[in-house]
Amino acid sequence: xxxxxxLTENFGKYDVFSIDSYxxxxxxxxxRKAVTMDGDDIATILSDAKIKGRGGAEYPMGxxxxxxxxxxxxxxCVVCNAxxxxxxxxxxRELITNDSFNLIEAMIIAGWAVNAEDGYIYMRAEYSHLxxxxxxxxxxxxxxxxxxxxxxxxxxxxxxxxxxxxxxxVCGEGTALIRSIEGKAGRPRMKPPFMKQSGLFTRPTCINNxxxxxxxxxxxxxxxxxxxxxxxxxxxxxxxxxxxxxxxxGVYEIAFGTTVREIIYxxxxxxxxxxxxxxxxxxxxxxxxxxxxxLDIPYSYEAFAANNLIIGSGSVLxxxxxxxxxxxxxxxxxxxxxxxxxxxxxxxxxxxxxxxxLEKIKNGxxxxxxxxxxxxxxxxMPMSSLCGLGETAQNALxxxxxxFPEVFASRKQxxxxx
Amino acid sequence: xxxxxxKFELTDELKIKIDKILDDxxxxxxxxxxxxxxxxxEIPQHYIPKVVAFYIAEKLPLKLSVIYDCITFxxxxxxxxxxxxxxxxxxxxxxxxxxxxxxxxxxKDLLGIDFGTVTYDGRFTIEKVSCFGACDRAPAVRINxxxxxxxxxxxxxxxxxxxxx
Numbered sequence: 001x002x003x004x005x006x007l008t009e010n011f012g013k014y015d016v017f018s019i020d021s022y023x024x025x026x027x028x029x030x031x032r033k034a035v036t037m038d039g040d041d042i043a044t045i046l047s048d049a050k051i052k053g054r055g056g057a058e059y060p061m062g063x064x065x066x067x068x069x070x071x072x073x074x075x076x077c078v079v080c081n082a083x084x085x086x087x088x089x090x091x092x093r094e095l096i097t098n099d100s101f102n103l104i105e106a107m108i109i110a111g112w113a114v115n116a117e118d119g120y121i122y123m124r125a126e127y128s129h130l131x132x133x134x135x136x137x138x139x140x141x142x143x144x145x146x147x148x149x150x151x152x153x154x155x156x157x158x159x160x161x162x163x164x165x166x167x168x169x170v171c172g173e174g175t176a177l178i179r180s181i182e183g184k185a186g187r188p189r190m191k192p193p194f195m196k197q198s199g200l201f202t203r204p205t206c207i208n209n210x211x212x213x214x215x216x217x218x219x220x221x222x223x224x225x226x227x228x229x230x231x232x233x234x235x236x237x238x239x240x241x242x243x244x245x246x247x248x249x250g251v252y253e254i255a256f257g258t259t260v261r262e263i264i265y266x267x268x269x270x271x272x273x274x275x276x277x278x279x280x281x282x283x284x285x286x287x288x289x290x291x292x293x294x295l296d297i298p299y300s301y302e303a304f305a306a307n308n309l310i311i312g313s314g315s316v317l318x319x320x321x322x323x324x325x326x327x328x329x330x331x332x333x334x335x336x337x338x339x340x341x342x343x344x345x346x347x348x349x350x351x352x353x354x355x356x357x358l359e360k361i362k363n364g365x366x367x368x369x370x371x372x373x374x375x376x377x378x379x380x381m382p383m384s385s386l387c388g389l390g391e392t393a394q395n396a397l398x399x400x401x402x403x404f405p406e407v408f409a410s411r412k413q414x415x416x417x418x
Numbered sequence: 419x420x421x422x423x424x425k426f427e428l429t430d431e432l433k434i435k436i437d438k439i440l441d442d443x444x445x446x447x448x449x450x451x452x453x454x455x456x457x458x459x460e461i462p463q464h465y466i467p468k469v470v471a472f473y474i475a476e477k478l479p480l481k482l483s484v485i486y487d488c489i490t491f492x493x494x495x496x497x498x499x500x501x502x503x504x505x506x507x508x509x510x511x512x513x514x515x516x517x518x519x520x521x522x523x524x525x526k527d528l529l530g531i532d533f534g535t536v537t538y539d540g541r542f543t544i545e546k547v548s549c550f551g552a553c554d555r556a557p558a559v560r561i562n563x564x565x566x567x568x569x570x571x572x573x574x575x576x577x578x579x580x581x582x583x
Contacts, residue, residue, distance in 0.1 A: 087510045088553045125455060125494040126550040129563050162451040167491030169548060182482065183448035185491035243512040244551035250554045285511070317553075323515045331511045338548060341491075 006226050006237045007215055008253045016133055019140040024099040028146055030220035031112075032106050034153050035228055037070050039113040045219055048234045050303065054091075055081055055172070055209030056283060056312040068114040068196050068206035072200045076116040077200055079207040080107055081177060083121040084286025085169040087335065088317040090281065091239040093209035094251045096123070098129050099214065104137045104160065108146060114206050119160040122177055132161050169285075169339035173387050174199070174207050176341070186342045187386035195303050211239055211314070225283070230256035232302035238314055242268040245275070245320040254299060261295040264318055275320040279328060279403070284313020285335050288399040289328075308399060315407035325404045327366040330358045331399055336393040337382040347390030350381040354397065361407065373406050375401065426467035433473065435460050440477055448479045451488055454495050463540070464562075465497040471497075479493050493547065501543035503582045505562040508567075510549035516568070518557035524575045525559075541582065 005011070014021040022028070034042060047062025068076065080103070084092045096103060107119045121134060138160050141147045149157045163181045169177045171186040178200040180186035201207025215236075219226060226236040234256035239261060243249040247269030254263060260280070264270070271277060277292045288309050297303045304311055319328055333355045342348045357374040360366040377403075380396040385391050401408060439456045443449040444478075453474065458464055466489055475482045489495045507522055523542055529537050536543050550565065552558045558567025559578075567577055 059503035075538075084551065085549065088512045088548050090551045090553055093551050124551070125492075126560075128455070163449065164455055165494075166451050166455060166488070167547065171574050180451060181448065181452040183446075183480075183488075241553065243556065244515055249512075249556070266459045311534075317512060319511075319515050328511065330513075331514050334509075335511070335548060 004229065004237055004255050005213070006218060006229075006240060006253065007095075008098070009218065010102055011094075014101075016098065017136055018101050018207055019101060019144060020055050026221065027101055028105055028218035031108055031146060032152065032364060033220055034112055035152050035156075036111045039115060040066055041111040042109065042216075042220070042416070043069065045223060046216070048220055049215075049223060050233070051212060052245045052311075053209055054211035054238070055084070056086060056286065057302070058311065060210065061212050064206060064208070065110070068204065069205040069383050071171065071192050071196055073197070075118075075122060075203045076109060076114050077118040077203050077205050078110045078114060079115045079177065079181070079205055080119065080121040080210060080213055081172060081174075081207055082121055082127070082210045083165045084179060084210070084289070084313065085124060085172045085339075086286065086313045086315055088241055088243040088281075088315040089284050089313040090241050090243075091251050091314060093127055093130070095210050095214050096127065096134065100133045100137045101128075101141075102214055102217055103210060104134070105162055106148075106216045107315075108141070108151070108158060109216050110206065110208065110213060112151075112154075112156065114205070117158060117270070119158065120163055120180055120181055120200065121160065122163045122171075123167060124165040128164060129162070131162065138162065141203070144386050151406065152370060168341075169335075170387070170389050175387065188389070190386060194416055196289075216254055230299060231300040231302065233302040238299070240299070240314045241317050242316045242318065244318040245272045245322070246270065247272055248320050249260045256300045257298045259296055259298055260316070263299060263316060266294070268316075270316070271318065271320050273320075275322065278321045279325055280319070280326060281317040281328075282315065283310045283395060284315045284317075286389070286395055287312045287315070288395045290399065290403055308402065323408050325400060326358065326362050329400060330355070330362060330395050333358055336389070338392070340389060344384075344386040344390065346381050346384040347386065347393065348375050350385075350390070351393060353377060354394070354399075356387060366411070368410050371410070424468065426469055428467075428469045428473060430548050432460065432470075436473060436531075437477070440474075445478060450474075450478070450480060450485065451492065451495075453478075454485070455461065462502050464502075465496040465499050466502055468497075473578060497555060498544070499536070502541050503561050504543045504545055506545050506547045506550065508550055508552065508558050509546040509558075510553060512549075512553035513556040514517060515525070516556040517570075519574065521557045521559065522567055522571045525579075528572075528579060535538060535555070542579075 008114045014025050043065040048297050052058040052060040157414040165171050168186050171180045173188050175187040195205045252267045270397045279289045281289045337351045340347045382391040443453050552565045555567035
């Protein structure tokens with residue numbers, strides 16, 4: 001299997017505390033090129049590369065940028081979502097650790113493309129040890145005139161601010177994130193108004209994930225290597241965070257189309273103790289699950305959609321036969337029960353009650369009616385919850401109904417104990 | 419022993435530190451979460467005592483209700499005193515399937531405490547957190563912003579704790 005490093009090209013190539021060493025390897029060339037271009041042309045490059053949002057929502061990035069540009073209200077801003085809270089997702093941590101100047105350059109290009117006045121990086125509190133390198137990168141970029149007033153003689157002013165999260169998973173959701181930056185508790189709100197119209201401080205806002213943004217300077221420099229790899233619908237490369245019961249957990253860059261088997265057995269070194277795979281969850285805690293039957297499908301948006309899976313944040317959580325399906329579901333449910341903000345009833349109560357049903361299944365004290373009610377709740381929650389958290393919380397459970405029907409096997413009502 | 423939070427004394431020294439933090443955040447009330455996190459780091463028991471919340475509310479200025487909304491909403495902020503070295507155990511699925519139960523048992527055993535209590539010398543508390551993004555080092559703990567892992571034997575846990583004695 002070929003090794004590929006497009007997005008991770010700069011890793012270890014320069015000193016992340018020195019702008020000079022970044023410039024020496026070609027840093028800020030993309031920005032110089034970008035300021036000679038029209039924002040729509042930049043968005044077209046992203047659309048041609050078929051980039052879908054890498055935080056989990058998979059919204060086409062080029063379309064997002066051109067929509068943001070089209071909003072006529074003044075005082076646009078760009079937000080970088082560095083609050084990756086999905087379980088087993090740690091790709092953004094690697095990007096910030098090893099290539100922080102690239103992220104800053106990307107933020108400036110994004111600002112130029114959507115004609116923004118301010119950029120905000122919202123980083124989770126767990127990564128607070130990375131704050132100094134981002135602040136340093138911002139400071140040095142300001143000193144060199146890449147940020148601040150009249151950037152590169154274009155008469156355009158732009159600033160980047162760094163904000164810290166405080167350990168709330170729900171703050172990865174756009175509306176909760178902006179509330180957190182506004183200095184409030186991060187509870188999501190109803191949409192519309194949409195972010196692009198009225199987001200942070202009621203300004204038109206364009207939110208992007210760290211990985212999506214980090215691609216931009218690379219694509220502006222030379223998009224050919226990116227466009228040459230991948231599959232028909234999924235161009236280019238992707239960072240995957242592999243974890244769980246694998247021998248070599250970590251972040252790997254792969255070309256779309258690599259099989260799941262190659263990721264787990266090739267890159268991540270196989271399963272601990274050569275055990276069998278019980279299940280694999282893709283796309284974080286809100287992602288869907290499957291078992292070893294999907295090992296030979298290619299890792300791409302289209303193949304995953306055909307198999308009722310999602311790429312999402314790009315995490316691959318491998319669980320071996322020591323953990324049962326029901327235990328896995330209970331753990332996932334615990335997570336959502338804890339992280340639900342409690343604002344809307346379907347999510348707050350739905351998560352709580354499904355947790356109780358799962359406990360009953362674990363103890364063997366469930367009735368057929370319990371299973372039916374649980375299935376109804378799992379169906380109603382996505383339809384009626386306020387935000388993405390409630391909508392996706394039952395993804396794992398719903399895919400388990402299909403993949404592991406034996407776990408929810410019917411039993412006589414009379415056997416019920418309580 | 420940990421002192422009662424109501425008896426916490428806001429010293430001039432701490433006031434200067436808080437003022438410095440507020441300056442660093444440009445007295446911008448939208449940065450309240452970042453301010454509270456930084457202030458919490460300055461207090462040995464890693465929490466926000468009432469007097470401190472009042473002081474920040476007055477200085478910024480910001481409504482006290484907003485400050486408490488944040489303290490109670492965000493997991494990283496605490497209104498109760500913690501140990502000088504709060505041990506955060508990652509309770510994500512990646513850590514769970516790598517036997518973090520063992521880690522939890524070993525810590526409880528070695529320290530003689532459970533969740534929500536503090537060791538007799540005020541040094542350690544044990545806390546569960548959802549996930550701190552170190553799934554590649556599972557099972558892991560985090561103490562004062564530093565991640566330690568993977569921790570698979572009792573000996574490893576013991577030598578980790580000994581660093582803080």
